[in-house]
Amino acid sequence: MNWSDLLAAVALYFVLEGVMPFLNPQWLKRMMTALAASPDWYLRAWGLISMSIGVGLLYFVRS
Secondary structure, eight states: OOHHHHHHHHHHHHHHHHHHHHHOHHHHHHHHHHHHTSOHHHHHHHHHHHHHHHHHHHHHHHO
16 A cells, blocks of 8 residues: 555545535535434444445455
8 A cells, every 4th residue: 555545535525524524514414413422432433334334345346
């Protein structure tokens, strides 16, 4: 892995993170409020699922 790959991944992350606030900020505010009211186990479960998908996709792409 070289630094350009890492910087490209970080740049893509910022682009994807900015799509929803740009397209529909009111929906994002409602979603953040709902997430803040969610129990910790729910957020942890979705975090684990998200990380697992990311690791699996990275393994698939890099192999």
